[in-house]
Each structure stands twice: as C-alpha cells, then as structure tokens.
Amino acid sequence: MIGISDIEAAAARIAGHVVRTPTVPSPGLTALLGVPVTAKLELLQRTGSFKVRGATAKLLSLSEAERAAGVVAVSGGNHGIALAVMAAALDVKATVVMPRTAPARSIGLAEAAGASVRLTDGMDSAFELVLRLRDEGLTLVHPFDDPVVIAGQGTVGLEFADDVEDGTEPTDVIVSIGGGGLIAGVAAALRARRPDVRVWGVETEGAEAMSAALKAGGPLQVPVSSLVTTLSAPAVSRLTYDHVSALVDDVLVVPDRDAVQGSLDLAEHAKVWAEPAAGCLLPAARQVLTRVGDGVRLGLVVCGGNTTPRELTGWGERFGLM
Structure with missing residues (x-):
C-alpha cells in the first residue's frame, strides 16, 4: 500500500x-x-x-540504463500526452500506444511532443502491444500499475x-x-x-x-x-x-x-x-x-x-x- x-x-x-x-x-x-x-x-x-504528475515521478526515478532504453506507455489519451511531453523535457525517447478511438487531439499532441505513436484497434490490443514492446527492451511507464x-x-x-x-x-x-x-x-x-x-x-x-x-x-x-x-x-x-x-x-x-x-x-x-x-x-x-x-x-x-x-x-x- x-x-x-x-x-x-x-x-x-x-x-x-x-x-x-x-x-x-x-x-x-x-x-x-x-x-x-x-x-x-x-x-x-x-x-x-x-497524468503528468505520475509520469514525471516515474521518469525521474529511472536508472540511466532505463532512460537509455527509452520508455513506452499505453494510453487512452492523457497519460500518453503527459509521458510524451515530459520525456521530451527530460531527454528520454518515448513510444506511446493508443487505440484508434483515442481523441485525434491527444494523438496529435503526443506526436507533436516527439513521441513515436503506435495505434491499435482497441484498448485490449493496445495493452497487449505495450507489453510486447516492454519485453523487447523498452522501459514501461504503466498508467496505473506502478x-x-x-x-x-x-x-x-x-x-x-x-x-x-x-x-x-x-x-x-x-x-x-x-x-x-x-x-x-x-x-x-x-x-x-x-x-x-x-x-x-x-x-x-x-x-x-x-x-x-x-x-x-x-x-x-x-x-x-x-x-x-x-x-x-x-x-x-x-x-x-x-x-x-x-x-x-x-x-x-x-x-x-x-x-x-x-x-x-x-x-x-x-x-x-x-x-x-x-x-x-x-x-x-x-x-x-x-x-x-x-x-x-x-x-x-x-x-x-x-x-x-x-x-x-x-x-x-x-x-x-x-
């Protein structure tokens, strides 16, 4: 707790x-x-x-190796924006996975901040993809399980x-x-x-x-x-x-x-x-x-x-x- x-x-x-x-x-x-x-x-x-509060707390807690690997997050919108913006501010490469149903503005803001945005058909598949990317070596910044x-x-x-x-x-x-x-x-x-x-x-x-x-x-x-x-x-x-x-x-x-x-x-x-x-x-x-x-x-x-x-x-x- x-x-x-x-x-x-x-x-x-x-x-x-x-x-x-x-x-x-x-x-x-x-x-x-x-x-x-x-x-x-x-x-x-x-x-x-x-969302920027949790994203910032996590980014500032990462080791140099975790930062160097780049971070990845799954989001319906706000967590992705927050991670993209704060990762850019802290010079960390970010990937954000979102469902295609996410607001277009949220997708655009994450991209504008410099994140690589990956779109999936729904939230279930978005969570599945982000776990695969974590297993491939990216550092997961989970929106709530952390x-x-x-x-x-x-x-x-x-x-x-x-x-x-x-x-x-x-x-x-x-x-x-x-x-x-x-x-x-x-x-x-x-x-x-x-x-x-x-x-x-x-x-x-x-x-x-x-x-x-x-x-x-x-x-x-x-x-x-x-x-x-x-x-x-x-x-x-x-x-x-x-x-x-x-x-x-x-x-x-x-x-x-x-x-x-x-x-x-x-x-x-x-x-x-x-x-x-x-x-x-x-x-x-x-x-x-x-x-x-x-x-x-x-x-x-x-x-x-x-x-x-x-x-x-x-x-x-x-x-x-x-």
Whole structure:
C-alpha cells in the first residue's frame, strides 16, 4: 500500500516540473448542487490533466540504463500526452500506444511532443502491444500499475488536503476512475491527512473495470464500450484494486450521456472546460447527495480538460443535449 511518506517524497521529486493547481470553492457548482462544493482544478495542470504528475515521478526515478532504453506507455489519451511531453523535457525517447478511438487531439499532441505513436484497434490490443514492446527492451511507464506513478498521482490529494480553505473542508471527495491510479493515490493521501473524509469513485457505463472488480473480489477483464476513452481501462490492477477496496467508500457508475451533460454543466456553472472523464463527477455527486443526506460538503477532483469544442458539441448533439 502507498503511504503518505511515499506521496510526500513524490511531491518533493516533481516540484518544479508540475503545477500546484488551484483548490477553490465553486459558487456556480454550489448553486447547481445545493451544497458547498470545492474543486481541485487539475485540468489546469501541465498537459491538461493530472497524468503528468505520475509520469514525471516515474521518469525521474529511472536508472540511466532505463532512460537509455527509452520508455513506452499505453494510453487512452492523457497519460500518453503527459509521458510524451515530459520525456521530451527530460531527454528520454518515448513510444506511446493508443487505440484508434483515442481523441485525434491527444494523438496529435503526443506526436507533436516527439513521441513515436503506435495505434491499435482497441484498448485490449493496445495493452497487449505495450507489453510486447516492454519485453523487447523498452522501459514501461504503466498508467496505473506502478507504486511510483500512484504516489505521483497522490500529490493531487496531498494538495487538496493542504490547500482547502478553513471551514470548507469536504465531507465527501469524488474522483474519476479509469485504471484507478488517481483514486488510489488521492485516497491514500486523504486518509492520512483528513481521515474522516469519505472518498467516492465514479466510472462511466462501458468502462466499469473497478466496480466489476469490487463485485468479483479482484481484478478481471471487462468489455469496454464507453465513449470516455480516458477512463476505458480493460482491467484494473491488483495494486489499484487493493487501495480502492480498502480506502474508498464506493464506486458509482453513470451513463456516458450524463458524463457529457456534466461537462456542459461544468462549462456553464463552474466556467471550466472539462472532458467527460471529469464531467461524470456531477451525476455522481447527485448520487452521493441522495445516499449521504444532510451536511454534505463536496470536493471534486476535476481531472482533465483535454477535449475539443467539436468533440464535446458532437457528443451533446448525439445525446440530444444541445
């Protein structure tokens, strides 16, 4: 299990390479949801998502031989962008494997940063290819099955706990789940710094690797069909499963349509441009409010903003939300 000392060490390691993103009350979301809301604006992070934290922590931990071999990662978008950008900054050759369904903007940004991008037909085959490339000698920077990466992502929770305004401390924090690296790290940090807080995960329908694992008693392969590719891991890892099963109150599942509506609501009410992987926080928040009752103060980890106006309006039109 990742401890607070691991996360504090990661914070010291990546300082100067990443942004300490704002942790702020949101009057707009407070009015929308009817309870006090504090948002951790990780979409303002370098490369547009939290992923740069774990990628940087891992890259800075590599030996000279591992750096010289070059790094490889599998990604639905944000991890690939983060690794490509930070590998270039640290003079390490990077290969990124993505499914063809990944956002075109994400593929383009990884290529523009200098990474070699390999495309596959789906996330299952992307994970298979990246393991073959690892076996051929490249250094794997896994998006979530790595304690160093999880500790890096945990710095989000460390900052949240330390930076929230006095008197507005959340009773409940909601975090999106793909493979589980972010929520594992955030939950470890929050349990250490604010042990009374409840932590909730949220997935989209068709990207339910963690909720399926919790029902089964361990990680397993799941079919992936959600449009939210940045949450579409075909399986969680034993490492992230162990953290979530021990530290997270529950994992909620919301439809893609509601996640897209959440992104539109974040734009209108919070004045932030977020991808559906963050938009799913709002329908999950309503579920939390129904389950917990009075006295709730919400914390939302707005994990990323890597979507284009064309993509978001296209999804909105597809679901009849415009």
